[in-house]
Structures are given as C-alpha cells and as structure tokens.
Amino acid sequence: MTKARDLANIITGGFTADDIPNIPASKITSGQFADARIADLAATKLTGSIADARIPASAVSQHASSFDDNKIVNDISTLALRQASNENKVVYNTNSMFVDVFQDATGIASNTNAPHNSSEYVSAVASGGALPTGTSFYLRGDQANGSTSFTDLSTNSLSISANGSIAHSNNRGKIGSTSIYFDGSSKNLYRSNNSAFHFGTGEFKIDMWVNFPNFDGSINKVLMSQGGWGTQTDYAGWTFYINSGERLKFLASNASTGTFDSWYANLESNTLTWSNNTWYHVSIARNSNGEMKLFRDGQILSLVTATNATGGITISPGSRNFRIGIASDETVASASEMYLDNILVTKGSGSGRSGNFTPDTTHYGDAISATGNFISNVITAPSSTSKMGAIITYQDQAGTNTLNTDIVLQLSADNGSNFATATMTALPDFATGIKMAKVNDLSVTAGTQLKYKISFANQSGSKEARIRGVSLQY
Numbered sequence: 001m002t003k004a005r006d007l008a009n010i011i012t013g014g015f016t017a018d019d020i021p022n023i024p025a026s027k028i029t030s031g032q033f034a035d036a037r038i039a040d041l042a043a044t045k046l047t048g049s050i051a052d053a054r055i056p057a058s059a060v061s062q063h064a065s066s067f068d069d070n071k072i073v074n075d076i077s078t079l080a081l082r083q084a085s086n087e088n089k090v091v092y093n094t095n096s097m098f099v100d101v102f103q104d105a106t107g108i109a110s111n112t113n114a115p116h117n118s119s120e121y122v123s124a125v126a127s128g129g130a131l132p133t134g135t136s137f138y139l140r141g142d143q144a145n146g147s148t149s150f151t152d153l154s155t156n157s158l159s160i161s162a163n164g165s166i167a168h169s170n171n172r173g174k175i176g177s178t179s180i181y182f183d184g185s186s187k188n189l190y191r192s193n194n195s196a197f198h199f200g201t202g203e204f205k206i207d208m209w210v211n212f213p214n215f216d217g218s219i220n221k222v223l224m225s226q227g228g229w230g231t232q233t234d235y236a237g238w239t240f241y242i243n244s245g246e247r248l249k250f251l252a253s254n255a256s257t258g259t260f261d262s263w264y265a266n267l268e269s270n271t272l273t274w275s276n277n278t279w280y281h282v283s284i285a286r287n288s289n290g291e292m293k294l295f296r297d298g299q300i301l302s303l304v305t306a307t308n309a310t311g312g313i314t315i316s317p318g319s320r321n322f323r324i325g326i327a328s329d330e331t332v333a334s335a336s337e338m339y340l341d342n343i344l345v346t347k348g349s350g351s352g353r354s355g356n357f358t359p360d361t362t363h364y365g366d367a368i369s370a371t372g373n374f375i376s377n378v379i380t381a382p383s384s385t386s387k388m389g390a391i392i393t394y395q396d397q398a399g400t401n402t403l404n405t406d407i408v409l410q411l412s413a414d415n416g417s418n419f420a421t422a423t424m425t426a427l428p429d430f431a432t433g434i435k436m437a438k439v440n441d442l443s444v445t446a447g448t449q450l451k452y453k454i455s456f457a458n459q460s461g462s463k464e465a466r467i468r469g470v471s472l473q474y
Contacts, residue, residue, distance in 0.1 A: 070389070070440040074427070077391045077438075077471035081430070085469065091377075098379045098450070098472040101393075105177070106377075113372030114456060118173045119361050121395065121466040124372030124456035131155075131365045132344065134203070134351030136196035139189075139324075140363050141179035141341040145170040150180070150189060153365055156196050163188050166325070172339040174209045174279045175363055184337035188325040197226045197345060198317035199238070203352030205285035206240050207344040209359075213337055215274045217246045221336035223282065224343070225328045227318025228252050237318025238265075239327060240284050241334070246271050248294050248301060250284045252315040265313055268305035269294050281359035286312070287352040298357045373455040378415060381474050385413045386446040389473035390422070391438045392454070393430045399463030403437050407465050408455040411439075413474070414447035434468055450474055 077097065083089070084101045091100040091107030100107040105116035114124045131138060131154065138153045139160065147168045150160040164187025168178040182188065206224060220243050222229070227237020228251050238252040252265035267284070274280070283295040290312025294301045303309065320328035324343065327334035342363065346352075388411045394401070401407055403424045410419035422439035430436040452472055456465060 073389065073440070073473055074391060074438055077389075077473060078427075078430070078436070081391065081393055081469045081471050093379055093472075095382055096474055098376075098474075099470075100376070101469040102467070109375050109377045109451075111372070111374035113369035114374045114454075116177075116374075117362070117466075118175055118177060121468050122374050122454070123397070123464060123466045124369045124459040125397075125464040132346050132351070134346040134348040135344065135364075136347050137343070137345040138364060139180075139343040140175070141168050141173075141339070142176035142363060143168040143178060145178055147178075154196070156194075158191055158194060158196060160189050160191055163190055163330075169339065172211050172277075172279075174211070174339075174341045175361060176341075179209075179211070179339040179341040180343075182325040182335065182338050182340070184335050186326065186330055186332050186335065188323050188330070188335070190321050190323045192321055193226060193317065193319055194322060195317070196347075197238075197322050199286070199315040199347055201290070201312045201314050202348055203286055203288055203350065204345070204347040205283060205351060205353050207281070207283045207342070207359075209279050209281050209341040211279045211339040212274060212276060213339075215276055216336060217274070218244055219336060220244050220334050221338065222323075222325065222327045222334040223340070224322075224324050224345075225320075225326070225334075226322040227316070227320040227328050229327050229334070236316045237320055237328065238315055240282075241327075242274070242282075243268070246274060247304070248272065248282055248296060250292070250294065252313075253318075264308055265292065265315065266305050266307035267292055267294055267303055267309055269296075269301040270304055272296065272301075283353070285353035287354040288349070289354075291354070293353070295353070295357075298359050300356055368460060369456075370459050371455070371457050372459070373453060375416065375453045376451050376470070376472075379450040379472065379474075381413070381448045381450055384446050384448055385450065385474045386444060387441045387474075388413060388420075388444050388450065389438070389440040389442060390452060391427070391436060391471045391473075392424070392467060393434050393436050393469040395434055395466040395468055397464040397466045399460075401463060401465040406456065406458050406463065407437075407467070408457070409437075409439065410453040410455070411442055411444055411472075412447075412451045412453070413444045413449065415449035416451045416453070418445040419451075419453055420444045430468075440473070 080099045084099050088103055090103045102120045108116055114122055116122050135154045136156055143149050152158040166187050166189055169181040170178045172179045220241055222241040225239040229239035235253045240250050243249045248269040250267040251263050281297050286292045290310055292309045409422040409424055412419045420442050422442050424437040424439050427436040427438050454467055
C-alpha cells in the first residue's frame with residue numbers, strides 16, 4: 001500500500017483491486033470478520049441492494065420447508081362428509097367445496113343405468129335379485145309422483161284397479177322416491193277374487209312396508225284383504241291388518257260364504273308402538289311345518305291370540321274382491337291414511353318363512369346394469385379453476401370393486417365439455433363397511449362450471465359398488 005494513499009481516502013472510498021495486489025486469494029476467501037469489526041463499518045457502506053442474480057435459489061430453498069396442504073384439505077372434506085351423513089343433510093356447497101351424501105337426488109343432473117336409491121346411495125345394480133320363490137303378486141311404489149299406474153310384476157301380471165284417486169306420491173319413499181298413498185277414505189286398490197291369494201293349507205307370506213302420517217290407534221287399519229273381516233257375508237277368506245288395539249293381526253275363516261263358524265285362524269300380536277312418519281315392515285307367513293307367525297321389521301312378534309297358528313289349517317279363498325287399503329266389503333271404518341311400498345304375496349313350497357329376517361330395502365326383479373354413470377349438477381366456482389380434487393365414500397355391497405376400473409371418477413371445470421380422469425388412491429375406511437378414496441390437484445381444463453362424473457363397470461349380481469358420498473374440492 002503506497003504512502004500516497006491518504007488514510008481518510010481508504011476509509012471513505014474503500015479499497016480498489018490495485019490496493020491489494022499482493023494478498024493471496026486464500027486470504028480473501030477464507031476466514032471471517034469479527035462482529036465487532038463489522039459494527040465499525042460506516043452505515044453508508046451498508047446501503048443499497050443486492051442483485052437477485054447474486055443469490056442462488058439453493059441458498060433460499062435450503063432454509064425453507066415445503067408444505068403440502070392436501071392432508072388438511074382431505075381431512076376437512078372427510079369431516080364434511082361425516083357431518084353431512086350424521087345430520088342427514090342434503091347437497092350443499094361452500095366457497096371451495098361441494099358435499100353430497102345422497103339423502104336425495106337433487107345433486108344429480110343425469111344418470112345412465114345408475115339411479116339414486118332412497119337408502120342414500122347410487123349404484124348400477126338397482127335390484128334386490130330375482131322375485132322370491134312362489135311370487136304370486138308384487139306391487140311397488142316406484143312410479144312418478146301422481147302416477148295412477150299400478151302394475152303387478154309377478155308372472156301372473158294381475159290387473160289392478162283404483163277405486164278413487166289412489167296415486168304414487170313422492171311425499172314418502174322407502175325404496176324408490178315414491179310410494180302408494182291412501183288417504184283413509186273409501187279409496188283403495190282392488191281386483192276380483194283370484195287364486196293368487198288362495199293359500200289353502202300350504203306355505204305363504206305377505207310382506208309390505210307401511211308408513212302412517214298420523215297414526216290413529218283407535219281405528220282398524222286394513223292393509224290387505226280378500227274377505228275374512230267385515231259383515232257376516234264377508235267372513236270367508238282372510239284379512240291382514242292393524243286393529244284398534246294397535247296390534248298386528250291376521251284373521252281367516254274356513255267357512256263358506258255367508259256362514260260364520262268362529263275364526264278358524266286368529267293371530268294377534270302383543271300391543272305395539274307405532275310412530276308417525278316412520279316406515280315399518282310388516283309380514284304374516286306360514287312355513288313348511290304349518291306354523292303361522294307375525295313379524296314387524298323382521299322380528300317374530302309375541303302373540304296374545306294364536307288360534308290355529310299351527311297345524312296347517314285351511315284358509316278359505318272366500319268370494320269377495322281382493323283389496324289393498326280397506327276391508328273387502330269396503331267398510332270405511334277399516335281404512336286409514338297411510339303409504340305402502342313393496343307389497344309382496346308368495347305361496348307354495350319354499351315361499352314361507354320361519355325365523356327372523358332382514359327386510360329387503362331394494363326392489364325385486366330389476367335388471368342389473370354392468371355399466372352405468374351419473375353426473376352432478378353444475379357447481380359454480382368463485383374464480384377460474386384449473387385443478388380439482390375429491391373424496392368419495394363407497395361400499396362393496398357385493399364382491400370387491402377396484403378403484404379406477406370398477407369405479408371411475410372424472411372431473412370437469414368447463415361444464416362437462418372436457419372431463420379429466422382421476423387416479424384415485426384408497427384412504428382408511430370412513431366407517432364400518434364404508435370405504436374411502438381420494439384424488440388431489442387433478443389438472444382440468446380451466447373454467448368456473450364444475451362437475452364430477454362417476455362411472456361403474458363390471459357390475460353384476462356378485463359385484464356391486466354403492467357410492468355413498470362425494471366431497472368435491474376446488
């Protein structure tokens with residue numbers, strides 16, 4: 001360093017390369033300044049900015065931890081599905097999420113061979129299997145709201161007439177979205193006396209679901225009758241009903257028309273509790289041993305009266321018309337306001353029932369669709385979306401369904417013009433028997449009109465997937 005350099009200039013102006021030509025590079029690149037030495041530097045030497053290029057990205061990223069918010073998003077989606085399931089909520093959406101647990105079908109825009117089921121799922125297999133052994137009459141409430149069409153789906157194909165404005169109603173639905181409504185007046189369904197309801201000494205059963213909007217325990221409520229109750233000329237035959245003592249009852253006579261020789265069969269349950277707006281499954285059945293039993297919700301009922309409940313007694317066919325919703329002689333006092341669904345009569349060998357059972361919650365005899373799909377309504381996003389995610393809950397009702405093969409999820413943000421196919425991965429079970437799968441950050445064609453599409457494949461009697469819930473993320 002030359003003497004010509006003034007010390008003040010060195011301090012205020014800094015070193016130049018010429019000032020330190022003989023200092024080895026190792027003396028510059030190694031070592032460090034003591035904190036106290038740095039503190040002595042003039043503030044003017046610390047001003048200004050550092051160019052971006054002087055700081056490599058690695059110098060920043062090595063001190064920053066990556067954060068994946070998908071776990072939080074998935075947990076929130078799962079909680080939303082659980083809350084919606086627990087509270088029986090209908091479809092809803094928030095600023096960034098859409099939730100449907102299929103309480104109804106309002107969140108579904110369209111379906112192909114994949115109808116919504118009132119038991120809160122969507123499936124491509126809508127059937128409960130083939131018609132039960134010995135089916136002689138089968139009527140279900142699955143027509144459109146207000147429909148007055150009543151079709152016997154048994155091989156007998158019996159014609160059914162309506163006395164009054166009996167119709168299918170969507171006010172109540174047990175299996176489908178509708179059931180058959182009886183207003184408690186003289187309106188009823190009927191046909192002429194038919195051998196389909198002649199039980200003789202053999203096996204038989206009568207099953208149905210019933211719901212009372214306003215249960216009146218002081219009146220008789222006839223469910224089904226072909227004689228067997230009412231005026232003296234109506235005694236021959238049988239009647240299945242709930243009496244004014246709130247007991248399920250089956251009466252039958254073996255007498256000829258116009259004659260009464262006491263009830264040849266009289267089964268009366270213990271007193272039961274019946275709540276308004278509640279579906280109950282009721283049944284009378286006789287097994288191959290000649291034993292008759294009454295059932296509610298699949299459970300054998302204790303009998304306070306059991307006249308000829310055993311022994312395979314003859315049940316007279318009578319001569320009166322067969323009627324649903326009122327006694328055969330149309331006594332108005334035997335009618336009550338109610339909804340009925342899945343009305344089944346079987347007879348003959350193998351058609352009866354002996355023990356407790358689980359009532360069917362699906363219709364019988366529907367076609368099974370190997371493939372099908374359903375598409376949601378449009379969900380409007382607050383801003384353009386190019387990535388979407390979802391969690392689905394599903395049930396292996398039959399067999400084991402493979403994700404992304406038997407159950408395929410597709411997402412769209414442009415109103416379904418373009419669907420991106422997701423690769424779902426399994427999550428821990430949502431509940432006992434209910435599985436869960438997810439996809440996060442699926443790239444889609446950008447837009448604000450969001451939809452999901454779920455497709456089924458390889459469905460059969462031995463493989464059935466039921467979609468229980470969808471939580472869409474955007």
